[in-house]
Amino acid sequence: MGTSKRFNETVNKLYKAFHENNLKPLSFQHCAVGTILDHKTYWKEFSDANGSLQLNYVGVVHQRLERKFNGYSPLELLEIEKTFLQGCGYQLPLHHTTFSSKKVGKKVLFNGLEAVIVLLCKFDNIPNVMNCSALFDYDGKQFHSTQTKYQDLVGV
Template structure:
């Protein structure tokens, strides 16, 4: 499957951050979007509330000028962050009362990572690379026969 440069770079950065324990939902530099944007925080100025899809004036200007940031529009960046925060279990948009000082587990962060990668696939109109269900789909196809022969059924 052919993927875009922006997709490959984003997934590589997210993968590296996840395995180096540098993926942090409540950090503008180390969240999903901060990671994709090389730990820059300018993206937070595109909306008045973290986790919202509502572009503010700055975000609208960039969106209407069709600006891209590491390949993604301001609205796509907000969608990525919303997806990540929701998958990590946060109520959105974030408010100071919803912040938690506890450390997210690897399992929670993986759910966030998985959701973000699925969203990136939607943006690029490619099949979800995180979906392994087809590997286990043996419903009446040639693979089922091959597996049955292999296991002696």
């Protein structure tokens, strides 16, 4: 199974941000979509509420023109952000009364990141790379090599 260039680049950016403690759900520059878009914030102009899938006028124009931003349409970007925020446990759409400014822990960020990667797999019609059960496939008679299964999953 192979993955797309946009998938690989996106996962690499998110992975790097996660491990460098630079993934911040409440920052337009450092959230999932901000990270995917190289810390640019123009994407927030596609909707009137963070965590909403409702495109505003600007978002609709870009969507209808079939514009892509690092490979993703405006609606896909909003869906990625919504998924990330939900995975981190936020009530959506975000409003200043529905979240605290406490530091978000690694476990919470990982949950959000995992949800996003599952969504990215769905976008690209590839099996869920976060599902590790295929790596440890056991059919009752024969145990398949983890290395071989991993290579099959990522196309190495």
